[in-house]
Amino acid sequence: xxxxxxxxxxxxxxxEQKAGQPIPSLECYLLSLVQRAIPFAHRESLKLEEFxxxxxxxxxxxxxxxxxxxxxxxxxxxxxxxxIDQQIEDLRDMxxxxxxxxxxxxxxxxxxxxxxxxxxDPCNYIECGVAGSLGGWVEGDNKGRAYVxxxxxxxxxxxxxxxxxxxxxxxxxxQIPEITWEMxxxxxxxxxxxx
Numbered sequence: 001x002x003x004x005x006x007x008x009x010x011x012x013x014x015x016e017q018k019a020g021q022p023i024p025s026l027e028c029y030l031l032s033l034v035q036r037a038i039p040f041a042h043r044e045s046l047k048l049e050e051f052x053x054x055x056x057x058x059x060x061x062x063x064x065x066x067x068x069x070x071x072x073x074x075x076x077x078x079x080x081x082x083x084i085d086q087q088i089e090d091l092r093d094m095x096x097x098x099x100x101x102x103x104x105x106x107x108x109x110x111x112x113x114x115x116x117x118x119x120x121d122p123c124n125y126i127e128c129g130v131a132g133s134l135g136g137w138v139e140g141d142n143k144g145r146a147y148v149x150x151x152x153x154x155x156x157x158x159x160x161x162x163x164x165x166x167x168x169x170x171x172x173x174x175q176i177p178e179i180t181w182e183m184x185x186x187x188x189x190x191x192x193x194x195x
Contacts, residue, residue: 001049005173008136014056015123024061027091029122030084033058037081041073045178055126076181083185087192090115118195125191132190133183135174 001007024032036054040046046054069078090111094100099109100120108118119125131137156162179187 001052002177003173003175004130004134004136006136007048007052007134007176008130010052011055011127011130015127018059018123023059023122025091026119026121026125027088027095028061029058029125030088030091032061034081034084037077038068038070041070041077041081044074044076045180046184047178048176051179051184059122074181076185080181080185080188083188086113086115087188089113090117091120115192117192119191119193128194129187129191132194133186134176 001010023029033054036057040050040054069081073081090113091100093112094109094117097112099105099111102109105120106118106124108116110116119128151163153161154164
């Protein structure tokens with residue numbers, strides 16, 4: 001796996017396998033994701049394959065979940081973990097306040113912290129996280145994603161902002177040699193917010 005397109009296609013296959021199966025709550029998924037990421041805390045980045053494996057394997061709960069911060073963790077890992085910890089706190093607060101029972105929640109709700117949420121299950125979270133932060137989606141993929149109708153802002157050939165049809169934008173696959181913790185944090189933000 002070397003490109004954002006390969007990552008997205010692997011993710012698409014994973015989510016198709018999960019369809020119809022019991023999946024953990026997003027809170028449990030994120031707790032598992034943190035636990036599985038701890039062995040990488042001392043590194044500045046992950047290989048794309050390692051990143052995918054973390055996303056895949058976090059569906060499987062394994063024993064006790066620990067919040068221990070390794071002594072040799074990088075600043076990037078600590079920042080990513082703090083972001084995920086905030087998300088877990090939001091999900092717990094929204095569950096206590098019964099916000100997660102709102103049948104219209106996928107249109108967006110605010111957690112008691114004031115942070116806005118649009119995705120509430122692991123499958124939507126990781127698909128939106130990857131599509132929003134890394135790309136790789138193309139029209140016709142099997143995840144129900146579609147281009148917005150009408151013109152969008154884009155950068156013209158002269159460097160000025162112009163408008164164009166989203167389908168006309170050239171989006172070739174991008175090589176991703178590594179996923180830094182900053183990129184992982186952007187993924188987490190998109191997992192929460194991207195639609």
